[in-house]
Amino acid sequence: MDWVAELAVSQPNFFVEICNDRRPSAAVEHPVKSYPTPQNVAHTMRIKGFLLNIPSLWVDGMALFPFILSKRKVPSRYFLNHERIHLRQQLELGLVIFYVWYFIEYLIRFVQYRNHYLAYLHISFEKEAYAHERDLRYLRKRRFCAWWKYL
Numbered sequence: 308m309d310w311v312a313e314l315a316v317s318q319p320n321f322f323v324e325i326c327n328d329r330r331p332s333a334a335v336e337h338p339v340k341s342y343p344t345p346q347n348v349a350h351t352m353r354i355k356g357f358l359l360n361i362p363s364l365w366v367d368g369m370a371l372f373p374f375i376l377s378k379r380k381v382p383s384r385y386f387l388n389h390e391r392i393h394l395r396q397q398l399e400l401g402l403v404i405f406y407v408w409y410f411i412e413y414l415i416r417f418v419q420y421r422n423h424y425l426a427y428l429h430i431s432f433e434k435e436a437y438a439h440e441r442d443l444r445y446l447r448k449r450r451f452c453a454w455w456k457y458l
């Protein structure tokens with residue numbers, strides 16, 4: 308079983324790092340086993356997040372700080388990374404401002420592209436998350452408000 312399956316099945320809680328920590332760390336690959344050790348906590352502030360399995364969800368997944376809602380019982384590691392990037396964005400802006408901004412930007416992109424899916428893909432928060440979801444170390448090196456440059 309890989310770490311995500313382990314995470315989802317045995318411990319549906321995870322940590323959202325909110326400080327930059329540029330040290331390479333095994334913690335990214337094995338969060339269940341390595342969180343939290345005194346060494347990790349000393350360098351990074353972590354907020355607990357929770358993975359919720361909701362089979363009736365109308366989308367594959369969504370981030371609603373401090374929760375990641377997932378339609379699948381065992382989501383992929385890239386899906387989880389994508390949603391964790393959204394959790395970080397929500398931490399920076401606050402949940403209400405994040406969703407108000409998200410919705411307004413969606414409307415602007417919809418006027419631009421005249422297509423729901425294209426509008427969604429061009430929201431700055433989504434552009435950042437899709438660009439980096441396959442880099443499992445991304446959140447460790449990400450700069451504050453990194454979504455800004457995707458506007």
Ligand SMILES: [Zn+2]
Binds near residue numbers: 389393433
């Ligand atoms: Zn997304």
